[in-house]
Amino acid sequence: MAALSASLRSLTAVTSRPLLPLLRPPPLLLHHHHHHILHRPQQQQQQQQQQHQQQQQQRGHKRWLRAHLALQARMERKAGKPPPPLRRERDNFDLSAELAALACRLGEEHLSPGQLAAAVRSPCCDRGRGRGGENHGELAGDGARLTAEVLDSELARDFPRMPDGGRDALRTFLMSDETLSGVARALGLAHLVLAARDPPPDSALARSLLAIVSLVRASGGEERTIAFLQSFVLPQLLCGGRDLFSLWPVGDPMSLLREETERRSRAPPEPRLIRSAGAASALPCYLVAIYSDGRVLSEAPGETPLVAEEEAARSALRRLYGFPATRLPAQSVASGTHSQPQSVASGTHSQPQSVASGTHSQPQSVVSGTHSQPQSVVSETHSHSP
Numbered sequence: 001m002a003a004l005s006a007s008l009r010s011l012t013a014v015t016s017r018p019l020l021p022l023l024r025p026p027p028l029l030l031h032h033h034h035h036h037i038l039h040r041p042q043q044q045q046q047q048q049q050q051q052h053q054q055q056q057q058q059r060g061h062k063r064w065l066r067a068h069l070a071l072q073a074r075m076e077r078k079a080g081k082p083p084p085p086l087r088r089e090r091d092n093f094d095l096s097a098e099l100a101a102l103a104c105r106l107g108e109e110h111l112s113p114g115q116l117a118a119a120v121r122s123p124c125c126d127r128g129r130g131r132g133g134e135n136h137g138e139l140a141g142d143g144a145r146l147t148a149e150v151l152d153s154e155l156a157r158d159f160p161r162m163p164d165g166g167r168d169a170l171r172t173f174l175m176s177d178e179t180l181s182g183v184a185r186a187l188g189l190a191h192l193v194l195a196a197r198d199p200p201p202d203s204a205l206a207r208s209l210l211a212i213v214s215l216v217r218a219s220g221g222e223e224r225t226i227a228f229l230q231s232f233v234l235p236q237l238l239c240g241g242r243d244l245f246s247l248w249p250v251g252d253p254m255s256l257l258r259e260e261t262e263r264r265s266r267a268p269p270e271p272r273l274i275r276s277a278g279a280a281s282a283l284p285c286y287l288v289a290i291y292s293d294g295r296v297l298s299e300a301p302g303e304t305p306l307v308a309e310e311e312a313a314r315s316a317l318r319r320l321y322g323f324p325a326t327r328l329p330a331q332s333v334a335s336g337t338h339s340q341p342q343s344v345a346s347g348t349h350s351q352p353q354s355v356a357s358g359t360h361s362q363p364q365s366v367v368s369g370t371h372s373q374p375q376s377v378v379s380e381t382h383s384h385s386p
Contacts, residue, residue, distance in 0.1 A: 086198055087191035098192060105187055106212065107231070110219055119211035122195045122204050136211035143210030146217050147175060150229050162321040169248035170237065179236050180206035187232070244323040245314050253313035257290070257297075260320055267293045269316070271309045274299070288312050 053063065076082075087093060099113035099120075119136050151174055155167045173179060181202035184190065187209075195204040217225045236242075250256055257269050275287035288308035289299035298315035302308025318324050 083199055095192075102188060102192065106216075106228070108216055108220065108224070108228070111212075111215055115215050115219075116212070119215055120189065120192045120194060120208050122193070122200075122207075136207055139211035139214040140207035141210075142217075143212070143214035144175070146225060147210060147213055147229060147233070150226055151175065151233070154226070154230070154234065159322055162323070166244065166248045166321060173242075173247045174233055174236060177202040177206040180209050180233070182239075183232050183236065184209045241325075243325060244318055244321065250314075250317075253310055253317060257313045257316055257320075260317065261292055269297060269313070271312065273305055273308075290316055 087098070088095070095117070096113045099116040102116055103109050103111045103113075119139060121136060148171065151171045152167070155162075155170055159167060159170075184193075184205035189205055189208055190199060193200040193204050193208050195201065213225060213228065216228050245253070254269070254271075261267065261269055270291045271288050272291060273286060274289050276285065278284045284303055285301055286303070286305045286308045287299060287301050288305060288311075290297045290309075290312045298312050298319060300308055300311035300315050302311055315325070
């Protein structure tokens with residue numbers, strides 16, 4: 001019995017002894033293992049950096065080059081896209097050849113490169129250099145005066161029924177820096193004009209074009225000047241669908257239409273609401289027609305009756321002045337309206353009907369909606385007319 005109890009005590013002592021030290025590696029092995037795990041990535045990274053530096057030094061690149069290129073790209077993105085290089089900054093640029101080509105584009109082959117060189121040089125290019133080369137200072141002043149005279153005479157002949165305010169607005173638009181600079185860019189002057197800064201501003205381009213007008217007048221006479229302006233400046237009235245009242249702002253078109261009808265000894269205009277749709281919706285539409293002497297002058301839609309009335313008055317004024325919104329290039333001032341026997345105010349080129357009818361192929365009224373019966377406007381009945 002005593003032997004059995006002693007064996008049990010010895011077994012308990014053995015089983016209660018912790019087994020963790022038997023499972024742990026030696027202290028030296030543990031330290032060596034962790035040191036190898038922690039320092040192996042750092043060693044590999046250092047080796048890779050050394051190899052990269054050696055490769056860069058072999059290729060001729062420095063360590064700071066990548067950061068410098070990144071900073072330069074960031075500054076370029078912040079500054080925006082640089083302007084395209086000018087033609088005269090290239091190695092194969094020949095000023096004499098370019099000026100000779102410009103004379104061919106203008107249709108003025110008799111102009112010498114020396115004359116055109118003076119037209120494309122700004123006065124500021126010689127101001128700080130102590131030299132008195134020829135520039136377009138005086139030529140631009142003479143060209144502006146000649147251009148204004150020619151445009152006044154041409155607009156008065158093409159739009160005889162338009163008041164002076166409308167013709168002055170058209171002339172101001174045609175002689176603005178924006179219009180003249182657009183013509184100069186289309187002719188290729190942007191790469192030839194010598195100005196204080198590049199690319200040259202609109203004012204420098206406009207003055208260069210006016211200087212060319214002065215040269216054309218001096219060498220070709222008045223007929224060549226008129227032909228030059230008719231070819232390059234007057235057609236700008238057609239570019240972009242120019243509207244008369246976008247160039248000539250009129251505050252009250254109905255009052256102006258009343259004055260025009262009174263001057264022509266006609267009955268005063270009478271607006272009528274002839275159609276409407278969606279009055280209770282978010283997008284209502286009202287159609288207003290303007291009558292005079294029992295005939296329809298014009299009609300136009302609008303979101304309110306007042307807006308429709310003003311737009312109809314503008315449409316009637318366009319027809320009376322010979323500047324309709326739907327005119328074709330063949331009907332423009334620079335394309336041969338002088339050979340048409342019809343009246344300017346009629347706005348038609350194939351039928352001698354009146355403008356007030358608002359039609360080009362049928363003598364019926366626009367409001368009637370019928371094209372088989374030549375009924376009069378006065379005899380018509382409309383559900384919305386007063």
